[in-house]
Amino acid sequence: MKNYDVVALGELLIDFTENGMSAQGNPLMEANPGGAPCNVLAMLTRLGKKTAFIGKVGDDLWGKALKKAVEEVGIDTRSLLTDKEVRTTLAFVHTAEDGDRDFSFYRNPGADMSLCAEEVDESLIADARIFHFGSLSMTHSGVREATVRALRYARSHDCLVSFDPNLREPLWSSLDEAKQQIAFGLSRCDILKISDNEIRWFTGEYDFDKGIDQLQKNYHIPLILLSMGKDGSRAYYRDIKAEAKPFLQENTIETTGAGDTFCACALNYILDHGLDGLTEQDLTELLTFANAAASLITTRKGALRVMPTRKEVEALIAERTNG
Numbered sequence: 001m002k003n004y005d006v007v008a009l010g011e012l013l014i015d016f017t018e019n020g021m022s023a024q025g026n027p028l029m030e031a032n033p034g035g036a037p038c039n040v041l042a043m044l045t046r047l048g049k050k051t052a053f054i055g056k057v058g059d060d061l062w063g064k065a066l067k068k069a070v071e072e073v074g075i076d077t078r079s080l081l082t083d084k085e086v087r088t089t090l091a092f093v094h095t096a097e098d099g100d101r102d103f104s105f106y107r108n109p110g111a112d113m114s115l116c117a118e119e120v121d122e123s124l125i126a127d128a129r130i131f132h133f134g135s136l137s138m139t140h141s142g143v144r145e146a147t148v149r150a151l152r153y154a155r156s157h158d159c160l161v162s163f164d165p166n167l168r169e170p171l172w173s174s175l176d177e178a179k180q181q182i183a184f185g186l187s188r189c190d191i192l193k194i195s196d197n198e199i200r201w202f203t204g205e206y207d208f209d210k211g212i213d214q215l216q217k218n219y220h221i222p223l224i225l226l227s228m229g230k231d232g233s234r235a236y237y238r239d240i241k242a243e244a245k246p247f248l249q250e251n252t253i254e255t256t257g258a259g260d261t262f263c264a265c266a267l268n269y270i271l272d273h274g275l276d277g278l279t280e281q282d283l284t285e286l287l288t289f290a291n292a293a294a295s296l297i298t299t300r301k302g303a304l305r306v307m308p309t310r311k312e313v314e315a316l317i318a319e320r321t322n323g
Contacts, residue, residue: 005049007128010037010137011112013089032302033069043264045074046307052076058088058111083111095254117149126157134166138181163189186219193263196228235283244287247295257303258294265290
C-alpha cells in the first residue's frame with residue numbers, strides 16, 4: 001500500500017492573466033497560481049486523491065503566495081523547496097478572442113530551474129502510485145538531472161509514469177533540443193497525454209492516427225491520450241481506439257489549465273480502474289469525464305484554485321446527455 005496517489009515534479013509559477021482594463025486604459029493582470037504539474041495535482045486532489053509536489057520557488061512574495069495556494073487546495077508541499085538566490089518564475093498569458101493563449105515567460109533563470117538531483121526525495125516517490133512530469137523540467141541541465149533521477153526512483157519503486165510534453169517553445173534553446181528531450185520522456189512513460197499540435201510537431205504527421213501509430217511503434221506506450229481542443233479527444237490503448245466529443249461552452253474565457261484538468265481526470269480513472277484490461281467502453285467513459293471537466297475550467301480565470309468538483313462534472317455530462 002502506498003500513501004500517495006500521484007506525486008508530480010516540475011514548475012510552479014505565477015500566471016499573470018488579463019482581467020480587463022484600468023480607468024486609465026491600461027491592461028489589468030491577475031496573478032493566478034499555475035504550472036501544469038500542480039494544476040494536474042489540484043484537480044486530482046479535488047477528486048479525492050492524495051497528492052504531493054516536488055519543485056522549487058523563490059524566497060519572495062510570489063513564492064510564498066504559491067506555497068500557500070498549493071497547501072490550500074490540499075497538495076502536500078514537503079518537497080516544495082525555496083531558493084534564496086533565484087526568483088520565482090513568472091508567466092504572462094495573453095488570451096485571444098477564441099480563448100487560445102500565448103505565453104511570455106520570465107525565467108532566465110527561474111527558481112523552478114534550480115531544483116537539483118540531490119534534492120529529489122526518493123522516499124516520497126517510492127510512496128506514490130503514479131509519478132507525473134512534463135517537459136519544462138527538462139529544458140535546462142540541472143533540473144533535467146533532477147527529473148532523470150526522479151524517473152529512476154519511480155521505476156525502481158514500481159510507480160506508473162505519466163508524461164505531458166506541454167511544449168512551450170520560448171523556453172527551449174532550440175526545437176531540436178526540445179524534440180530530443182521530449183523523446184526521452186516518451187521513452188519512459190506508461191501514460192502519455194499529448195495535444196493535437198504537439199503530435200503534429202513531433203511526428204510530422206497531420207493524420208492523428210498515423211502520428212499515434214508512430215509513437216506506439218517507437219516508444220511502446222500502453223495508453224496515449226490525445227486532446228484535440230474543440231474536436232474532443234481520443235484514447236489509444238493497445239489495438240483499441242476510443243473517441244469522445246467535446247463539451248463546448250458559450251462562455252469560455254480562456255483555455256488555461258484545460259489540458260491539465262483533462263490529464264488529471266485520466267489519471268484519476270486509471271487510479272480507480274487500473275491500466276490493465278481496459279475496454280473501449282472504459283476509455284470512452286474516461287474521455288467523456290475528462291472532456292467535461294476540461295470544458296468547465298475554460299469558463300474560469302486561472303486553474304489551480306478553481307478546479308471543478310466531481311458533482312459539477314457529472315451534472316454537465318447529465319445535462320448534455322439528457323438534453
